[in-house]
Amino acid sequence: xxxxxxxxxxxxxxxxxxxxxxxxxxxxxxxxxxxxxxxxxxxxxxxxxxxxxxxxxxxxxxxxxxxxxxxxxxxxxxxxxxxxxxxxxxxxxxxxxxxxxxxxxxxxxxxxxxx
Amino acid sequence: xxxxxxxxxxxxxxxxxxxxxxxxxxxxxxxxxxxxxxxxxxxxxxxxxxxxxxxxxxxxxxxxxxxxxxxxxxxxxxxxxxxxxxxxxxxxxxxxxxxxxxxxxxxxxxxxx
Numbered sequence: 001x002x003x004x005x006x007x008x009x010x011x012x013x014x015x016x017x018x019x020x021x022x023x024x025x026x027x028x029x030x031x032x033x034x035x036x037x038x039x040x041x042x043x044x045x046x047x048x049x050x051x052x053x054x055x056x057x058x059x060x061x062x063x064x065x066x067x068x069x070x071x072x073x074x075x076x077x078x079x080x081x082x083x084x085x086x087x088x089x090x091x092x093x094x095x096x097x098x099x100x101x102x103x104x105x106x107x108x109x110x111x112x113x114x115x
Numbered sequence: 116x117x118x119x120x121x122x123x124x125x126x127x128x129x130x131x132x133x134x135x136x137x138x139x140x141x142x143x144x145x146x147x148x149x150x151x152x153x154x155x156x157x158x159x160x161x162x163x164x165x166x167x168x169x170x171x172x173x174x175x176x177x178x179x180x181x182x183x184x185x186x187x188x189x190x191x192x193x194x195x196x197x198x199x200x201x202x203x204x205x206x207x208x209x210x211x212x213x214x215x216x217x218x219x220x221x222x223x224x225x226x227x228x
Contacts, residue, residue, distance in 0.1 A: 031214060033216075045216070048214060056214075056215075089158060098213075098215070098216065099214050101148035101165065103162050105162060106159065106161075107159075108159045109158055109159060
């Protein structure tokens with residue numbers, strides 16, 4: 001079975017531009033998570049969905065960030081406008097029932113560089 | 116509050132040495148789950164193992180072994196006869212009966228030939 005798929009794998013953009021990151025979770029997984037990883041802050045949970053509904057977006061840094069999950073097989077994380085401090089690796093993960101200890105499986109990540 | 120501490124920021128060993136990565140956790144729940152993930156230089160996060168709080172049996176998988184001790188709130192990871200391919204950042208993580216996973220800060224392991 002395919003794992004979590006993310007695209008693009010690398011993104012270089014200029015400050016002020018809109019960036020859209022994409023994720024396809026593992027089929028059958030009801031939960032989808034977006035994380036950001038930086039050297040300074042480590043792994044941070046940005047937002048997560050259950051059955052396509054956002055459950056907790058308290059980790060979203062500011063209004064420039066938004067996430068959607070229009071269906072069970074696709075989610076986007078959008079940054080508009082992007083800033084250099086958004087440079088990071090963004091991971092998507094999916095899981096069955098994390099509240100019952102089910103494993104979160106991570107995608108390969110999108111390495112974002114904002115110039 | 117839940118918390119995961121990986122006190123070792125970086126460890127360097129020579130190939131074939133055994134190495135133990137420490138993980139100490141804090142939780143007030145009686146039901147919780149512990150995980151280890153590996154992040155090789157290529158950047159992906161690879162799941163290694165999951166343990167629930169009711170199963171204190173140690174686990175061995177090839178050269179990897181895990182020691183779970185509730186008495187000391189530790190879930191340590193040992194690599195026997197380390198290899199260069201083991202070089203990576205290793206993360207310990209904890210979840211209680213919520214959907215969230217709390218990660219430690221990671222331990223960077225460098226294995227030199």
